[in-house]
Amino acid sequence: MPRSLPGVTLQLLPFPAADYAAWRTAQLARRRRWQFGPLCGDEEAAAVQARTAVDELAPAEGLSGTKLHRVLDDDGDAGWVWLSRQESDLLVLDAEATCPADALLVLLESHARAGDATAIVLDRMAAAPTTAALAAVPGFTTVSQTMVLDLSAGPGEARGEPEAAVLRPMTETSFDAYLDAAIDEYAREIRSTDHVAWSEALDHSRKDYEDLLPQGLRSAGHVLLDVVERSTQVTVGALWLEVRPPSAAFVYDVYLHPGARGVGLGRSAVRAGAEWCRQRGLSVLGLSVLGHNTAARALYDSLGFVVVVEALRWPVPPAPPVTGPR
Ligand SMILES: CC(C)(COP(=O)(O)OP(=O)(O)OC[C@H]1O[C@@H](n2cnc3c(N)ncnc32)[C@H](O)[C@@H]1OP(=O)(O)O)[C@@H](O)C(=O)NCCC(=O)NCCS
Incomplete structure (x- = not known):
């Protein structure tokens, strides 16, 4: 009609x-x-x-x-x-x-x-x-975005000082600790976006991680790095990249322990990750972020990531009442 x-x-x-x-x-x-x-x-x-x-x-x-x-x-x-x-x-x-x-x-x-x-x-x-x-x-709200950073443009921000965070390959111990926390965090996101029971969200989260990392730390193409605070040498989080030859890498996760957030270490970790990619001749760093993750979105925007694809939701309003002769 x-x-x-x-x-x-x-x-x-x-x-x-x-x-x-x-x-x-x-x-x-x-x-x-x-x-x-x-x-x-x-x-x-x-x-x-x-x-x-x-x-x-x-x-x-x-x-x-x-x-x-x-x-x-x-x-x-x-x-x-x-x-x-x-x-x-x-x-x-x-x-x-x-x-x-x-x-x-x-x-x-x-x-x-x-x-x-x-x-x-x-x-x-x-x-x-x-x-x-x-x-x-x-009326549209953002559900998720996939963004990219053009690495060929150079380091981006002028930096006089070394990064507050350094990246080191994960050990089996740090990988196990990371995975437990990451599965938990992702399950929380699933529960809040899909409105499912906690056990279902947790199963979904575990399954997705098993599919993505079938050989754990040694899964082909995946690079799992500890984020270490330079000044204290304490591991404060993780950065997980997948290298997608010939030119791209994708951030599967950047995670800072709750107590380490909000003091610049996340920004520093992503910048260090971009540099890691640049040094290996890659020209694009991509990632996906959920719409409600305002902290992460603000971080990526400020680092120069641009949106390539996104999903937006618009609730269909209730139908107007049918009027007519009684
Ligand atoms: C997202 C995350 C990695 C950011 O790391 P962080 O160390 O807390 O962030 P930083 O202190 O480096 O802040 C960098 C920028 O992020 C944004 N940001 C950080 N915390 C924020 C908050 N609570 N609200 C809004 N923006 C925030 C700001 O733009 C900030 O820049 P500014 O300090 O110049 O304003 C961290 O919060 C985290 O681990 N969150 C849980 C896991 C997650 O959501 N990962 C992203 C998956 S896509």
Whole structure:
């Protein structure tokens, strides 16, 4: 059913099958340029990863589990939206449309309501203009962000003094202590975002760590470092990187013991991690952060990390009451 804002009437129609192959080629280019290019720091690696992502979500033989729609306005073709469904969320995987963002959101809201979705989740590449305009409509909150730091720009901040924190390879003992604390911390995040019981959050957290580090400290590609306070030589936390050849590394975790937070050691540890990567010829350091982790987000923003992809949530407001003759 058409939905309207003053002056704009939009409709969603099935996307023409004849245009799918061209759309898919364009989607591949968007992912390569806006998502995997910045994350990989290498053209070839970005092309491979973009291909894998698009093959999974938008196979050449046609979409399964996601749906592509044509957007029509009063003048005809106004673009497309690519949607999916995850439990009670309507996911917007990507969009490109010439209509005003608030009108597009009204259309999506109507579509969400028709499918009993209770929230719209915008899974967006930061450089994509239409979803950037959607994200700017008031009411979205940040669920998570994936950010990158360009290491080729040099150390960034001018520093006269040595870092307050130094990085050392973890020992088996420090790894065990780190893992216990990290599993606990991640389970807390899962519990607060997914609203599940503690035991379920803990199982989920343990399983994710086992999958990521099947050989513990010796898991291929993973680098687990103690964060040591230079002045006291006390281990105050951990930095966990994955090296993603040829050019990138990804921060899986940066963790400071609660008593060591807020005095500059986290900033120093991330800077030292960036330097560790730079010295090994890497040009990009990526990481993901949950939206509610304001301390970490402020830290990464101030160090010059920029958002590449993010997920934003917009709760679908209750339907207006139906009025009419009694
Ligand atoms: C995130 C974390 C690593 C930051 O380390 P830290 O040593 O506490 O941070 P620093 O003292 O170096 O502060 C660096 C910047 O972080 C931000 N920050 C730190 N604590 C903050 C707080 N409580 N509220 C808001 N911003 C905060 C500030 O921008 C600060 O810069 P400023 O001091 O110039 O204002 C640490 O808090 C931590 O281990 N948290 C738990 C694990 C975690 O969330 N890791 C990140 C996963 S993505």
